[in-house]
Structures are given as structure tokens and as C-alpha cells.
Amino acid sequence: MPAKKSIRIMLLDDHPVILHGLETCLIGDSGIHIVGSYNTTQALLTALSQQPIDLVLLDFSLGPDEVDGLNLIRGLKIRFPTVRLLVISALHNSSTVAMAMRCGADGFIGKEVDSAQLPIAIRRVASGKTYLTDGMIEQFYENEMSTEDHNASPLTDDTNTAALLANNSSLTTREYEVLRCCLDGMSVSQIAQKFSRSSKTISTQKQSAFRKLGLRSDNELYKVRDQLEAR
Template sequence: MSIRKMIRVMLLDDHLFMLQGLELSLKTQADIEIAGSFSSSQALLEALQRQSVDLVLLDYSLGPDEIDGLNLVRGLKKRFPGMRLLVLSALHNPATVAMVMRSGADGFIGKEVDPSQLPIAIRRVVSGKTYLAETMSEQFREQEISSGDPSTAATNDDTDSLAILATNAALTGREHEVMRCLLDGMSVTQIANKFSRSIKTISTQKQAAYKKLGLNNDNELNKVRYLLEGQ
């Protein structure tokens, strides 16, 4: 009988209740060892400098004073290229999932899935494969079929639509950040707190981005969402 290699995992979620639930779910798995559970990205990074793990299971949407999910995934992949990343989130429209995967994630799982799917996802990702929940895969297939053009599907290998849009509109890096946060449903005040900038600065960057994108008001933000999600 073959013996499975122990999979060392670290967890990151800023909601204590969710973090405890993940721990309880994974502790029942004989081949999965929880090497650490953290509620902040800084604590996670400090732990990763002391010890290596096979996989990090991380929440995509952390608190307002945290780095945003895409940059966290990029940073972890750059600093720890041999480590696998499985992203957990309640927000998983095709555009969000596609951007996260292109940023370096190896899998994406929704918070509403059956807990029994989590160890399956972890084992698949650690084995070198990618993982998407079945409902997400179906969304991608439906989007590709409805578009009639595989090059516009959320699962293609091109740069994400928001990045293309930002480049064409000559958005600055900070204007791009503000637009991405607005698309995630954050207010100007929340964005200001997240990036430690003044509300006036964020408002100015928002208005500058709107002007470049040809948007007149918040209601027209759906124009950008349309391009982002390829609908």
C-alpha cells in the first residue's frame, strides 16, 4: 500500500471564524498538515521566511488595510516560486477568477463549496495541476460559447481585459488600482484607507481615470465592468 506524502499547508484569512473552520476541516485529513494559520499577510510572510510549505490557502479579499488579492498572489509567487497557491473567495465571477489565475494562482475555490472539496483541491494543486470548482469551469465555458470567440473568453492566455483597457487609456498605476477597487465594490473612503492615501487623492485619481475612460459618473462604471468581464 502506497503512503501519501504529507502536504504542508499555511492558511490566510482575516475572518477568525472562517480560519477556524478551515482548520477543523483540514485537520481530519491524514495527509495534510497545517503548518500555520494567519489573519494578516505580514504574519504569513514572516512565517514563510522561517519555514517552507507546499501550499498556501489564502483569502482573496482581505481587510481594507491589507494588500489587495492580485498583488498578494503576484508577490507570493515571485518570492516563493516553488510554492503552490490556492485562492479561496466568495467573489468568483469569471473576470476575477481569470485575473487571479493569470497573476500566479494555481487554483481557485469558492467559499460556498462543500467542505469535502477543499482537500481534493489541495491535493490536485500540490500534484502540479490547476483546480477550478465545477461551477467556475461551467461559467468559463458558457462565456466562451456566448462570445463566439475563444480569444475573448475569461480563460484565455492574454493579459486581462482591465490591464488592456488601462494601457489603452494610459491609466497610471495608481489610477488602475483605484479602478480595480471600485469594480470590487469599494467606496472612495475604503480605498483611501486601504492604500493609506487621503480621500481627496483617491477622488482625484478616480476622476482622472473616469476622464480617460470616457465615464461621466458612477453609473457608467458598468461600461468598464462590461469590458472586464467580456459580457
């Protein structure tokens, strides 16, 4: 009987310690072959263009100079439509997960889960199915959310502003990404550099998001985050 083909994967995380941990968790699994581990988006894109793989395991939030989050997920799906995407993140909630799935992710797993779940998630996503933890699925039912329709209006942005952003679907994807970066402590100029847009454009998107959410300052945005994290 022929040997079962290994799942070829690449890893993306901007923290070397996390990458090492992921490698250690998967290295002993004969059914999973780590083709490469990368800590920058550009390095991953270069590698993807040079060799075929089955799945990318990628961190949702990377450094301020990196393309990440929803933009990265959407970009990878456009450039490499056959590659399956499993997103991993230390911070997540139902609205963030739903938005990631809508943008093209095939699965989402939290960094807090038992390491034994990681190979299971990889196998499920690589087989063409979606993977979410039971807790995530329960939250979707409770909030009447959907992970379908990648082109639908976004539900949320940052993991820390879950309830408020989840209830405001009028925010655009770019407005969500700008708020997420603001909550990461990035300035308007840093966000502009990250997304290759002008500072004026970023400022306009930020103010538009603030108006839609009824916020008047960064202070109010951070207060919302604190309240939601305390739930």
C-alpha cells in the same frame, strides 16, 4: 511501504471565524498538515520566509489595511515561486478568476462549495495541476476567456463588475485594484495607504479607469455593480 508525505499548507483570512472553519474542515485529513493560520498578510509573509511549505490557501479580499487580491498573488509568486497558491473567495466570477490565475494563482475555489471539495482542490493544486470548479470552466468557455499568460493584459478587477470590466481589457492592473477598493467603500486616501501610493496617484488611476469605462461618478460605478449582481 513508506508513508505518503503530507501536504504542508498555510491559511490566510482576515476573519477568525473563517479561519477556524477552514481548520475544522481540514484538520481530520491525514494527508494535509496545517503549518499555520494567519489573519494578516505580514504574518503570512514572515512565516513563509521561516519555513518551507507546499501551498497557501488565501482569501482574495482582506481588510483595508492589508495587501490582497492581485497584488498579493503576484507578490507571493515573485517571492516564493515554488509555493502553490489556491485562492478562496465568497464573491467571484469568470473575469475575476481569470485575472487571479493570470497573476499567478494555481487554483480558485468559492466559499459556497461543499467543504468536501476543499481537500480535493488542495491535493490537485499541490500536485502541480490547476483547480477550478466546473461552473468556472463553463463560464470561461462561454466568455471565451483564458487563464493563461500571467503577464498578459488584465481582463477584470472586482467580482461585482464582471461583464463591464471583462469587456474592457485596456484597464491596467492598478486601475482594476483601485476600482475594487472603491467598490469596497474605501476612500482615495485609504486606498493610497493600502498600496503605499500617493493620493494623487490613486485619484489619477481612478479617473483614468472611469474614462475607459465611460463612468462619471462613484454613483455610476455602484449602479453598474447593482445591475450586474441582479443578473
